[in-house]
Amino acid sequence: MAASELSLDRDPSSRFVPWIVAALSLMCAIALGTAFALASMTEGWSRSAADQVTLRVATGSTDVPALVDQVSRLSAVSRIERLPRDRVAAMLQPWLGDLAASDNDLLPLPELIDVRLNPGADLQPLSAIIADLPEVTLDSADAWLAPLQDLTSLARMVAWALAAVAVGAIMLVTVFATRSALVNQRPTVDLLRLIGAADGYIARRFQRHGLRLALVGGIAGTVPGLIVIFFATAAARLQGATLLNGLSPSLAGWIAIAALPLIVAVVATFTARITVLKLLRASW
Amino acid sequence: MDGQGEPLITMRNVGLRYGTGPEVLRDLDLELAEGSFHFLTGRSGAGKSSLLSLLHLSRRPSRGLMQVFGHDTNDLPLRELPMLRRRIGVVFQDFRLLDHLTAQENIALPLKVANAMEGARIDEIVGELIDWVGLTKQAQARPPTLSGGEKQRVAIARAVISSPRLLLADEPTGNVDDEMGERLMRLFVKLNSLGTTIMIATHDRSLPVRYGYPLLHLEDGRLSREIVSDEPTGGMKDGSV
Numbered sequence: 001m002a003a004s005e006l007s008l009d010r011d012p013s014s015r016f017v018p019w020i021v022a023a024l025s026l027m028c029a030i031a032l033g034t035a036f037a038l039a040s041m042t043e044g045w046s047r048s049a050a051d052q053v054t055l056r057v058a059t060g061s062t063d064v065p066a067l068v069d070q071v072s073r074l075s076a077v078s079r080i081e082r083l084p085r086d087r088v089a090a091m092l093q094p095w096l097g098d099l100a101a102s103d104n105d106l107l108p109l110p111e112l113i114d115v116r117l118n119p120g121a122d123l124q125p126l127s128a129i130i131a132d133l134p135e136v137t138l139d140s141a142d143a144w145l146a147p148l149q150d151l152t153s154l155a156r157m158v159a160w161a162l163a164a165v166a167v168g169a170i171m172l173v174t175v176f177a178t179r180s181a182l183v184n185q186r187p188t189v190d191l192l193r194l195i196g197a198a199d200g201y202i203a204r205r206f207q208r209h210g211l212r213l214a215l216v217g218g219i220a221g222t223v224p225g226l227i228v229i230f231f232a233t234a235a236a237r238l239q240g241a242t243l244l245n246g247l248s249p250s251l252a253g254w255i256a257i258a259a260l261p262l263i264v265a266v267v268a269t270f271t272a273r274i275t276v277l278k279l280l281r282a283s284w
Numbered sequence: 285m286d287g288q289g290e291p292l293i294t295m296r297n298v299g300l301r302y303g304t305g306p307e308v309l310r311d312l313d314l315e316l317a318e319g320s321f322h323f324l325t326g327r328s329g330a331g332k333s334s335l336l337s338l339l340h341l342s343r344r345p346s347r348g349l350m351q352v353f354g355h356d357t358n359d360l361p362l363r364e365l366p367m368l369r370r371r372i373g374v375v376f377q378d379f380r381l382l383d384h385l386t387a388q389e390n391i392a393l394p395l396k397v398a399n400a401m402e403g404a405r406i407d408e409i410v411g412e413l414i415d416w417v418g419l420t421k422q423a424q425a426r427p428p429t430l431s432g433g434e435k436q437r438v439a440i441a442r443a444v445i446s447s448p449r450l451l452l453a454d455e456p457t458g459n460v461d462d463e464m465g466e467r468l469m470r471l472f473v474k475l476n477s478l479g480t481t482i483m484i485a486t487h488d489r490s491l492p493v494r495y496g497y498p499l500l501h502l503e504d505g506r507l508s509r510e511i512v513s514d515e516p517t518g519g520m521k522d523g524s525v
Contacts, residue, residue: 005393007384191380194340195442196370197397199362281362284344 005192006185006202008209013180020173021217025264028166029225029257035159036253037233038152044246045149049141051078053123055113058135064111067136070129071113076121083112170264174210174271181206182279189280203276210272211265218261226257290354291315292450292481293339298348300334307346308334310505316483318449321476323492324485326502332485333377335502336452339483340374341365353449370398373443373480375453379435381427387438388414388423394446409445417441417471433464440471450481457486469495 008014055071057064064082072080088109099107115126123138130136182189189202233248249257293316300309309331316322326332337343341352350357352368360368373394381390392410395401414423417437427435436459443451453472457465473495476482483500484491492499501508 005382005385005396187380188382190342191382192393192397193366194342194369194374195394195397196366196446198366201397201399284342284362284365 004205006188006205006209008181008185008205011181011184013177013184014209014213017173017177017213018217018220021170021214021264021268022221024166024170024173025218025221025260026225026228027221028163028170028264029222029260030228031159031162031166032257032260033225033229033233033249033253035156035163036249036256037229037247038156038159040248040250040253041244041246042149042152045141045145049145051117051119051121052141053115053117053126054139055115055130056137056139057111057113058137059108059110062111062133062135064113067129067133068113071115071126074125074129076117076123076125077115078118079116081114083114085109088112167264167267170214171267171271174214174268175275177213178206178210178272178275179279181209182276193280199277199280202280203273206276207269207273210268214268215261215265218264222257222260225260226254229257290318291351292318292353294349294351295338295345296349298338298345298350300331300338300343301346308505309338309345309502309507312348312507314500314507316450316481318481319476319479321473321482321495321497322484322500323495323497324483324500324502325487325489325492326485328487330502331505332487332502333454335507336374336454336483336485339450340372340452341369370394370446371449373446373448373451375436375439375443375451375456377454377458379427379439381435381438381442383427386424386426387419387430387434390427390438391441391445393442398446413441413445433460433468436460436464436468440468444475444480448480451475451483453482453484455486456484457488457491 055067057067068080068082071077088111091112092109096107117123123140127138130138192202193199229249236244236247293314295312295314298309298312298314299307301307312335324332324335334343338345338350339352341357344350344357353371355364355368382393385393388407388410391413392406395406395409411423414420417440419434419437419441422430422434422438425434427438430438436456440453440456443453451472456468456472460468469491472482472484498509
């Protein structure tokens with residue numbers, strides 16, 4: 001009894017399903033890759049921003065070495081570094097050009113002190129130290145990072161929405177293909193019911209068929225999707241911009257994208273089952 | 285509910301209409317006792333197939349009371365339908381065999397869908413039944429390559445494989461020659477002698493006369509019971525095939 005009662009493999013309405021599922025899976029994989037990569041990147045930003053502040057000391061009377069010594073004694077501080085002048089000049093070079101590097105008094109450069117904090121450290125003691133030093137400003141990355149994080153959050157939401165639309169479209173395709181197959185197979189389905197097949201038995205045939213089509217389409221779409229994500233994130237990192245350093249899905253993200261064919265198959269399986277049961281239960 | 289002596293089928297004032305059309309079956313009152321054998325006759329369009337469709341639970345009556353194995357079809361939950369249908373064997377006029385399956389696979393279908401036994405046991409039972417209906421050599425043949433009589437026997441084997449309590453056959457001898465028709469009738473008589481309740485729909489009025497079983501006659505959707513006065517053909521009711 002190897003042959004199936006329902007010749008669904010030869011059903012003409014099923015032929016296009018793997019292709020559409022493949023296209024939608026590709027779209028879903030890229031959308032998920034984008035969402036995971038952005039999440040990874042912003043998480044990296046938050047991590048580095050949370051434990052790093054900069055003390056900017058305008059040229060004046062402040063005793064910088066004493067300040068560094070005082071701050072380094074705080075329990076909240078894990079590391080402190082007074083940036084050498086040439087590094088400060090290099091950082092300002094894009095805005096000031098060669099003037100930043102020239103050693104003259106016409107353009108006094110500020111002193112920058114890079115302070116690394118222990119995770120979850122309280123900034124209050126550090127703020128108290130500089131409260132009486134008007135030439136010292138505490139720069140936190142939060143100020144410029146927040147709008148960027150808002151922007152990437154929006155982009156992530158759009159990516160998730162696209163992925164959801166793709167999965168929804170796969171469900172719709174499955175519903176239409178299943179309904180069509182059921183219409184084509186109606187005489188056989190009616191016969192099976194007459195000889196005592198339960199609706200669940202018939203639904204299992206359709207859900208197995210849906211699973212097979214979705215799995216084939218899911219793999220055919222996800223594999224190129226993974227390749228696209230890999231090369232796109234690698235290309236972005238190769239641009240050399242520090243902000244894009246973490247632009248790659250985390251390991252969990254890669255695994256989730258790789259599991260997309262299974263997710264698509266499960267979605268198609270249940271969609272096919274529910275569709276068949278609903279249609280069969282509408283008739284005696 | 286299904287005890288001995290209880291009628292397998294009870295109909296009281298049953299009517300059937302398709303959609304909003306006129307009633308094709310009207311005011312049917314019928315009781316089929318367990319182990320009985322009936323012929324159902326009537327002109328083409330009299331409602332024979334409609335009555336059979338009610339009996340094999342393809343349709344629900346539009347009105348009236350119908351009980352199948354003691355279950356009222358008006359209150360019957362959908363989930364109980366498959367169990368009741370498994371107790372009814374049907375031989376369709378057009379056979380309704382699945383062309384992409386072999387004769388053996390077609391016959392095994394009721395056992396397979398019931399999921400009640402393992403494949404090896406199913407193969408064993410199918411093998412015995414195929415021998416019984418004389419299709420051993422055609423076991424692996426597909427319906428399009430079988431003759432009308434062979435298809436009919438495959439359909440009958442499929443109808444009886446799950447040992448149904450009620451066997452319904454729609455024009456089972458209509459598509460075969462006289463000799464094959466006679467062989468098939470002997471098969472039904474044998475099944476009846478083994479306890480299966482049988483109803484055969486036929487347009488051939490000579491069959492009830494030859495076999496001497498009660499005759500139900502449909503005329504314009506109404507049912508009448510006729511007693512066949514002729515003596516049954518000798519040896520036909522003793523179960524010999």
